[in-house]
Amino acid sequence: MSDKIPVTVLTGYLGAGKTTLLNRILSEPHGKKFAVVVNEFGEVGIDNDLVVGADEEVFEMNNGCICCTVRGDLIRIIDGLMKRKGQFDAIIVETTGLADPAPVAQTFFMDEDVSSKTRLDAVVTVVDAKWLTERLKDAPEAKNQVAFADVIILNKTDLVTPEELSAVEAQIRAINPYAKLHRTQRASIDIAEVLGRNAFDLDRVLELEPDFLEEGHHHHHDEDVKSVSFTIPGDVDPAKFMPWVNDLVQQEGANILRSKGILAFQGEPKRFVFQGVHMILDGDLTQDWKPGEKRQSKIVFIGRNLDREALNKGFLACAA
Numbered sequence: 029m030s031d032k033i034p035v036t037v038l039t040g041y042l043g044a045g046k047t048t049l050l051n052r053i054l055s056e057p058h059g060k061k062f063a064v065v066v067n068e069f070g071e072v073g074i075d076n077d078l079v080v081g082a083d084e085e086v087f088e089m090n091n092g093c094i095c096c097t098v099r100g101d102l103i104r105i106i107d108g109l110m111k112r113k114g115q116f117d118a119i120i121v122e123t124t125g126l127a128d129p130a131p132v133a134q135t136f137f138m139d140e141d142v143s144s145k146t147r148l149d150a151v152v153t154v155v156d157a158k159w160l161t162e163r164l165k166d167a168p169e170a171k172n173q174v175a176f177a178d179v180i181i182l183n184k185t186d187l188v189t190p191e192e193l194s195a196v197e198a199q200i201r202a203i204n205p206y207a208k209l210h211r212t213q214r215a216s217i218d219i220a221e222v223l224g225r226n227a228f229d230l231d232r233v234l235e236l237e238p239d240f241l242e243e244g245h246h247h248h249h250d251e252d253v254k255s256v257s258f259t260i261p262g263d264v265d266p267a268k269f270m271p272w273v274n275d276l277v278q279q280e281g282a283n284i285l286r287s288k289g290i291l292a293f294q295g296e297p298k299r300f301v302f303q304g305v306h307m308i309l310d311g312d313l314t315q316d317w318k319p320g321e322k323r324q325s326k327i328v329f330i331g332r333n334l335d336r337e338a339l340n341k342g343f344l345a346c347a348a
């Protein structure tokens with residue numbers, strides 16, 4: 029058992045802070061080498077670009093949700109990784125915010141090849157302290173992610189009052205009294221609390237889902253949640269983009285669960301990374317566009333009742 033490679037499944041609803049936690053893990057001077065598998069919901073790959081870690085190998089799985097259609101891909105990637113055993117110490121799988129962690133965890137027990145070489149170390153769930161209460165009402169995935177967690181990172185404590193925080197924690201405890209829970213800002217936590225936990229508890233999971241080890245475990249997505257993405261093959265004008273996006277999330281923030289983009293601002297040598305969760309926006313200049321790299325601007329919205337045409341028109345109008 030001890031020579032099996034530990035796998036950490038990192039989950040949590042859209043925008044909770046999974047990538048923030050992943051980047052923190054990868055940036056710390058731990059002397060370990062991780063293989064990272066990132067699965068994203070959306071047509072345009074953005075998440076991969078948001079993960080730091082020059083040394084790490086990042087495998088992207090697009091075009092579907094990890095827990096459904098691309099489970100075959102996950103098995104294939106893990107199999108491929110196993111052929112290079114010794115080159116890394118652990119595997120981290122970041123799921124999409126809409127994934128049900130159960131079938132992902134199941135892969136590590138059901139597939140013979142995978143289960144003989146890897147060991148599910150823990151399901152780590154990042155929770156958005158500000159939005160969990162709302163999501164428990166309308167997103168079954170959010171509840172499953174909490175229920176399946178071995179470790180819960182109750183993140184964004186800066187966005188709520190102490191009373192609200194206690195209320196969210198009580199909601200979490202009602203769903204999952206067993207997981208180790210940590211309160212964080214910007215997912216700031218000692219990585220020993222996240223990795224190498226040896227915490228995945230099959231017995232508890234079987235209590236939760238008696239058919240966990242049986243084939244044909246199906247998960248139905250919230251079909252209302254869709255992703256739309258747009259690319260401008262060049263620069264955008266920040267003086268147009270900023271007011272547009274600010275107005276947009278003020279008006280449509282309830283429907284827009286998540287937004288992100290990597291933009292080439294006119295006259296700016298660095299990329300501008302823009303992120304939103306409902307109406308809360310965040311933006312930063314990050315790395316330079318590389319010499320020879322095509323400057324382009326892409327943006328993704330994930331949410332309910334999104335008006336693709338209006339969004340596209342609005343974004344295209346921001347072109348420089």
Ligand SMILES: Nc1nc2c(ncn2[C@@H]2O[C@H](COP(=O)(O)OP(=O)(O)OP(=O)(O)O)[C@@H](O)[C@H]2O)c(=O)[nH]1
Pocket residue numbers: 040041042043044045046047048049075124125154183184185186187212213214215286303304305309310
């Ligand atoms: N105020 C506040 N913002 C945070 C905190 N942690 C993360 N964020 C911001 O929340 C946004 C989403 O963070 P991510 O780490 O990308 O979230 P994610 O779970 O990976 O998102 P998806 O992969 O799209 O589901 C970013 O703008 C972060 O900067 C926090 O503790 N407080």
